[in-house]
Amino acid sequence: MNSVGAATPIDLSGVYKVERFDTWDNFVIEAAEGVLHRYALCATEGLEQERHLQAALRHAVSTDNGVSWQDLDVVLEASRDGRWPDLVIWGSNGVYRDVPGGGKEFLLFVTGRSKADGELQRIGLAKSDDGHEFSRPKVILDPTSRMGYDITGDDNVLMAWRDPFVFRDHEDDRWHMLFAAKAAMPAGPPIATVGHAIARDDDLEQWELQSPLQLPRHYRQLEVPSLVQRPGRYYLFVSTQNYPDKSTNKAKQAAFRGYVAPSLLGPWEFVYGETDLIYGHKIYAPLVFERRQGSGRKYAAVAFFSEDTTLPITATPLIDIEWEMDEHLGWERPVFDFVGAVERFF
DSSP states (O other): OOOTTOOOOOOOTTOBOOTTEEEEEEEEEEEETTEEEEEEEEEETTOGGGGGGSOEEEEEEESSTTSSOEEEEEEEOOOSSSOSOSSEEEEEEEEEEEOTTSOEEEEEEEEEEOGGGTTOOEEEEEEESSSSSOOOOEEEEOOOSGGGBOOSOTTSSOOOOEEEEEEEOTTTOOEEEEEEEEEOOSSSSOEEEEEEEEESSTTSOOEEEEOOOOOSOOOSEEEEEEEEEETTEEEEEEEEESOTTSSSTTTTTOEEEEEEESSTTOOOEETTSSOOEEEOTTEEEEEEEEEOSSSSOEEEEEEEEOTTSSSTTOBOOOEEEEEEEETTTTEEEEEEOHHHHTGGGO
16 A cells, blocks of 8 residues: 555556667557567657757667567667768668568658758658668658658658558559658648558559549648548657747657548648547557457557647557548548547546
């Protein structure tokens, strides 16, 4: 029994927390059933917004289905010899797949910035056969104003060519990349949206840029897209901010949002019919991944806790996703277990 006035210890089950470090944007690759590889941006604790220019990509493994995480230290960081990226590296998404001729490989799709480029972002690829020792990232998609994109920053928000999410489309069996981007407008500032590219072959090093997705609502900043395919439907998940120049996610009006469409090219509708809002500012950057549990396609997400929560800038437990058919809407609604996974920490 606790003594009078003693604080109740926080049950950190499922949380990925590293002492003396902040951990934020993170994603999971399930290499085998219950064996999870987790990659998260990290920086020395307490840097606040400056952490984004000190970020490195950290690796942890769980062999108990995400209940506990073994931290394995940094796997990718900015170079010290001038090779790209030599300023900062940001993560987003990974793929674990068969290698022709036998074996497996881990592919990490990252964003990098170099000192010579200023705010310009490029998307790169790093490879590994064990999930920990990675090749130096290689640029695979450079920013461009072709195909209706804007890379000027004329909206007074950091330019966007980042957060790649790569998946194989069940319909055309080709590899696609979604990423945070901006679209140019005939008049006025650019709008935040989701960029799109298609791999030219299975080595995933050459990509053909497509037009940005046409979403039904726009916010001043959009980040960390991820996608789920269900029978007859595509589900797109993003994180948005209305005031990205503010210092906290609450002040930024940050939110997790979702859209649904019969095709990757749309038309996109609000995932819940009347709204695109899935969850508010207390967590940020949820990224969905596919599970390997049993039969059928199952999914979960991971995110990080906002500044004004019990575990600020710390990676959340796994957030399970269920699906329920909405006969009125005509599609399945995703149901995220925020209460069980996240709200017990508030």
